[in-house]
Amino acid sequence: MEELLKNKIASINDQYFGLDDLPAIVWSRGRIKRRYRRLTLGSYHFHKNEIRIHPLFREREIPEYVLEYVIFHELLHFEDRNELKRRRRGDRIHSAEFHTREREYPRKKEASRYVKNIMLNGLP
Numbered sequence: 254m255e256e257l258l259k260n261k262i263a264s265i266n267d268q269y270f271g272l273d274d275l276p277a278i279v280w281s282r283g284r285i286k287r288r289y290r291r292l293t294l295g296s297y298h299f300h301k302n303e304i305r306i307h308p309l310f311r312e313r314e315i316p317e318y319v320l321e322y323v324i325f326h327e328l329l330h331f332e333d334r335n336e337l338k339r340r341r342r343g344d345r346i347h348s349a350e351f352h353t354r355e356r357e358y359p360r361k362k363e364a365s366r367y368v369k370n371i372m373l374n375g376l377p
Contacts, residue, residue, distance in 0.1 A: 255279065258306060258324075265324050269357060276331050278324070281305035294368065295323035297330035304331065315367075322364035329354055 258278040266272050276297065294307045304327040310320045329351060347355075355361060 257311070261321060261324055262304070262328070265321060265328060269325060270328055270332070272328075272332070275328075277301070277303045279303060279305055280308050280311065283308040292372065294319075295327045297327045297334070299334045302331075302334075304328070316364075318360045319364045319367050322358055322361060322368075325358045326355060 258280070262275055262278045266275055281293070281296070292307065292309075294309070296305050297303070298305065304324065306320070306323065309315060310323075330346075333351065358364070
C-alpha cells in the first residue's frame with residue numbers, strides 16, 4: 254500500500270508540479286479528533302518533510318480523485334514549506350493565493366464536496 258502513495262505522489266508531481274524533490278509520503282495513524290469533530294485526511298509535516306495520509310483511503314472505498322486531491326493539497330503545503338516554518342500560532346495556513354493554486358486541481362470542487370459530505374454525514 255505504501256507503493257500506492259509513492260506512485261500517486263509521483264504522478265501528481267509530474268502532472269501539476271514538476272518538483273525535483275518530494276517529501277516522504279506515509280499512512281497516518283488515522284485518529285479522529287472527537288473534541289473538534291474533525292477528520293484530518295492528509296497533513297504535511299515540515300519538520301519530518303513528510304505527507305501523512307489517513308488510512309481511510311486504504312480501508313474504505315473512497316474515490317481515487319479524492320485521494321489525489323488530498324495529495325495535491327498537501328504538495329501545495331510542501332511547496333510553501335518555508336512559509337509554514339515562519340508561521341506563528343494563529344496565522345492563516347490557507348492564503349488566498351493558496352486557494353487560487355488549489356483550484357488548479359481539475360476535480361477540486363467535486364473532491365471538496367465529497368470531503369464535506371464525509372464531515373457532515375459520516376463515512377461511506
